[in-house]
Amino acid sequence: MRGTSIMIAVDAMGGDYAPQEAVQGALAAAKRGVPLILFGNQDKVLPLLSHDCSGRRALPIELVHCSDVIAMDDDPVKSILRKKDSSIVRAMQAVRSGRAQAFVSAGNSGAVMAAASTIIGRVPGILRPAIGSFLPTNTGSLFCLDLGANPDCLPEYLVQFAYMGYAYVRLTKHIAQPKIALLSNGHEPYKGSSLVRKAFDLLQKTKLEFIGNIESRDIFSGQADIVVTDGFTGNILLKGIQGTANAVMDW
Amino acid sequence: MRGTSIMIAVDAMGGDYAPQEAVQGALAAAKRGVPLILFGNQDKVLPLLSHDCSGRRALPIELVHCSDVIAMDDDPVKSILRKKDSSIVRAMQAVRSGRAQAFVSAGNSGAVMAAASTIIGRVPGILRPAIGSFLPTNTGSLFCLDLGANPDCLPEYLVQFAYMGYAYVRLTKHIAQPKIALLSNGHEPYKGSSLVRKAFDLLQKTKLEFIGNIESRDIFSGQADIVVTDGFTGNILLKGIQGTANAVMDW
Numbered sequence: 001m002r003g004t005s006i007m008i009a010v011d012a013m014g015g016d017y018a019p020q021e022a023v024q025g026a027l028a029a030a031k032r033g034v035p036l037i038l039f040g041n042q043d044k045v046l047p048l049l050s051h052d053c054s055g056r057r058a059l060p061i062e063l064v065h066c067s068d069v070i071a072m073d074d075d076p077v078k079s080i081l082r083k084k085d086s087s088i089v090r091a092m093q094a095v096r097s098g099r100a101q102a103f104v105s106a107g108n109s110g111a112v113m114a115a116a117s118t119i120i121g122r123v124p125g126i127l128r129p130a131i132g133s134f135l136p137t138n139t140g141s142l143f144c145l146d147l148g149a150n151p152d153c154l155p156e157y158l159v160q161f162a163y164m165g166y167a168y169v170r171l172t173k174h175i176a177q178p179k180i181a182l183l184s185n186g187h188e189p190y191k192g193s194s195l196v197r198k199a200f201d202l203l204q205k206t207k208l209e210f211i212g213n214i215e216s217r218d219i220f221s222g223q224a225d226i227v228v229t230d231g232f233t234g235n236i237l238l239k240g241i242q243g244t245a246n247a248v249m250d251w
Numbered sequence: 252m253r254g255t256s257i258m259i260a261v262d263a264m265g266g267d268y269a270p271q272e273a274v275q276g277a278l279a280a281a282k283r284g285v286p287l288i289l290f291g292n293q294d295k296v297l298p299l300l301s302h303d304c305s306g307r308r309a310l311p312i313e314l315v316h317c318s319d320v321i322a323m324d325d326d327p328v329k330s331i332l333r334k335k336d337s338s339i340v341r342a343m344q345a346v347r348s349g350r351a352q353a354f355v356s357a358g359n360s361g362a363v364m365a366a367a368s369t370i371i372g373r374v375p376g377i378l379r380p381a382i383g384s385f386l387p388t389n390t391g392s393l394f395c396l397d398l399g400a401n402p403d404c405l406p407e408y409l410v411q412f413a414y415m416g417y418a419y420v421r422l423t424k425h426i427a428q429p430k431i432a433l434l435s436n437g438h439e440p441y442k443g444s445s446l447v448r449k450a451f452d453l454l455q456k457t458k459l460e461f462i463g464n465i466e467s468r469d470i471f472s473g474q475a476d477i478v479v480t481d482g483f484t485g486n487i488l489l490k491g492i493q494g495t496a497n498a499v500m501d502w
Contacts, residue, residue: 138498148436151444185399185486193402193483216487217494232444233487235436236467240488243468244495247389 005035009091009100012040013069014107022106023048026061035060037100039087041069066090076110080118088112092119113149128153130161131231132168135241139222143169143178146231147238153230155198158182162208165226173225181214181224183233189213195230203228216240256286260342260351263291264320265358273357274299277312286311288351290338292320317341327361331369339363343370364400379404381412382482383419386492390473394420394429397482398489404481406449409433413459416477424476432465432475434484440464446481454479467491 010026012019019040026036027049038045042065049061068086070079080089088107092115094100105112109131117129132145145161146153162180169178182200184192189200191213203210214224216237229237261277263270270291277287278300289296293316300312319337321330331340339358343366345351356363360382368380383396396412397404413431420429433451435443440451442464454461465475467488480488 138501151436151442151447183487185402185483185490191402193481196402196483215494216491217497219491220494220498230444232436232447233484236434236484236488237491239436240467240470240491241495243466243471244492245499246468247387247471248496248499250389 005033006101007099008034008036009094009103010036010038011087011091011103011105011107011112012038012045012063013066013087014105014112016072016106018106019044019048027059030059030061033060037062037064037091037094039064039066039091039094041066064090064094070108070111072108074108074111076108076114079108079111080115088115089119092116096120109148126160126164128157128160130157130164131234132161132165133238135219135227135238137220137222142219142222142224142227144219144227144229144234144238146229146234148231148235150231151235152232153195155195155202158195158199158228158230159202159206161228162203162206162210162226165228166208169225175225177209178225179209179211179223180226180228181211183216183219183227183229183237184213185215187213187215187218199228256284257352258350259285259287260345260354261287261289262338262342262354262356262358262363263289263296263314264317264338265356265363267323267357269357270295270299278310281310281312284311288313288315288342288345290315290317290342290345292317315341315345321359321362323359325359325362327359327365330359330362331366339366340370343367347371360399377411377415379408379411381408381415382485383412383416384489386470386478386489388471388473393470393473393475393478395470395478395480395485395489397480397485399482399486401482402486403483404446406446406453409446409450409479409481410453410457412479413454413457413461413477416479417459420476426476428460429476430460430462430474431477431479432462434467434470434478434480434488435464436466438464438466438469450479 012022026038030036066085066087068083070083070086070088088111091103095103096119128150130146131149132143133147134141135144143165145165166178169175184196263273277289281287317336317338319334321334321337321339339362342354346354347370379401381397382400383394384398385392386395394416396416417429420426435447
């Protein structure tokens with residue numbers, strides 16, 4: 001299986017309920033045949049791995065001991081420079097070396113971002129990394145980016161985010177021509193900040209399936225597969241959705 | 252009563268269910284003693300005013316006939332220039348002349364904004380008008396502005412929006428020192444777009460009760476009385492709240 005499959009590096013120390021929840025998730029994936037390398041403090045992680053690693057019924061999980069932990073409120077750049085033996089840095093190095101092909105972490109997203117940029121680097125020509133996530137819609141889901149990596153963007157960044165979303169959605173959802181929308185304060189082409197109006201013009205010149213502006217109240221409609229925005233606005237949108245959903249359910 | 256009270260101009264033709272709902276609302280207010288002038292097409296509005304305007308039990312409602320109507324999708328600036336006898340333009344002139352002291356409309360918000368700016372004008376020194384609204388929180392409500400008037404802002408605008416919110420909330424909610432927060436992608440002072448970081452520094456130098464950055468997921472917590480943002484971000488937030496609330500209730 002490992003010969004044809006990809007190996008996933010998992011941050012056992014990341015997230016509000018680490019290492020318990022991260023290890024639980026890793027075990028659940030391993031039971032479905034996904035080969036994993038867990039990065040974390042072995043004194044904390046080993047007791048949670050209840051299976052016998054050496055036995056016949058072993059799950060495809062390896063454990064790499066890391067002595068450092070990057071906390072949720074650590075400074076992203078400083079922490080990856082100082083905590084060389086942290087799970088985030090070690091796991092990212094495993095991806096760079098080819099030992100793993102992807103990295104999953106629920107930890108400090110700024111540190112993950114900084115480690116990815118400095119240790120793995122960007123695709124040639126791509127100016128900035130972006131944080132993307134699937135959001136639920138009435139008909140399935142859409143992929144939204146940037147959700148917080150770049151608070152200040154140039155129009156060119158938004159066009160690149162559209163291409164990055166295109167590549168990701170094509171691969172993960174097998175949609176041949178994903179529909180791409182630009183988040184704006186109105187659906188008309190003349191609506192938006194100066195950044196959005198310039199990005200609109202550039203997106204129209206690409207060969208992407210650009211369907212124009214989308215308002216935040218329409219993102220749940222399912223009309224777009226990808227929604228592109230700058231990292232500041234995307235973060236406000238994402239956390240606004242979280243806050244509203246919690247408030248509505250409370251009320 | 253009218254000698255000591257203020258007169259409210261009401262747009263009978265504005266909103267998705269005009270004139271029925273606008274007139275219903277006006278009648279409900281008039282029954283509570285609020286003196287009103289309704290602006291709208293008399294052929295449509297008069298049949299909805301079931302009371303006898305000349306009788307002893309007359310409600311404090313006047314009707315001013317306007318032959319034009321500004322539609323929801325009319326261009327704001329062009330429509331107020333061309334539709335001089337519209338309810339929005341005529342009502343705004345009534346406020347300017349002192350015949351009324353406030354104007355209420357559920358119609359084309361861009362046209363209301365443009366009419367207010369050109370016919371009434373701004374307070375001296377105020378650089379831009381803003382759209383503000385109360386949003387519900389777990390403990391009551393907060394006043395948020397700008398919600399869409401200015402897609403591109405300078406840091407100075409945001410500071411002025413804080414003062415405008417301060418004046419409005421003090422008067423309407425009788426809070427002596429309203430707490431003012433700046434919408435950002437993190438609560439730390441260094442978070443935000445370059446616009447937000449500059450506005451943060453300026454707001455700290457005012458004598459306002461500035462409590463720092465607030466994330467969009469925390470606006471329902473009730474920790475702020477006023478949330479300041481640019482018109483693009485505010486519009487994304489407002490419509491994101493609407494869309495999420497509708498989606499969550501649907502699901």
